[in-house]
Amino acid sequence: MLFANGLVVASLLAAASAQFAQPWNKCGxxxxxxxxxxxxxxxxxxxxxxxxxxxxxxxxxxxxxSLASSSASS
Structure with missing residues (x-):
């Protein structure tokens, strides 16, 4: 039963994050x-x-x- 609850939570988190574009990704x-x-x-x-x-x-x-230095090091 714990697996089923974890699966539901994972599915909900995936659906919520799918509503937003992730860092560096295309958004338009x-x-x-x-x-x-x-x-x-x-x-x-x-x-x-x-x-x-x-x-x-x-x-x-x-x-x-700091953003420029972190981008350059990536």
Whole structure:
């Protein structure tokens, strides 16, 4: 019975996360049919008519420098 409850919880979590685009993923553009809202802390940023992407927007200059350094090291 525990397995069944865990399976239900896992299914619910998967369904909830499917409603939001994940970090760095596509979230818009021509012919795109997936989620258009990004997970908390990430924003859907227009790139061109065919692509928008979930990016983490820095709120201050110190956040921007730490974001840039973490992106460069990835």
């Amino acid at each position: 553009g021509e012919y795109y049919t997936g989620p258009t809202v990004c997970v908390d802390g990430w924003t859907c940023v227009y790139q061109n008519p065919y692509n928008s992407q979930c990016l983490q927007i820095a709120s201050s200059s110190s956040d921007a420098s």
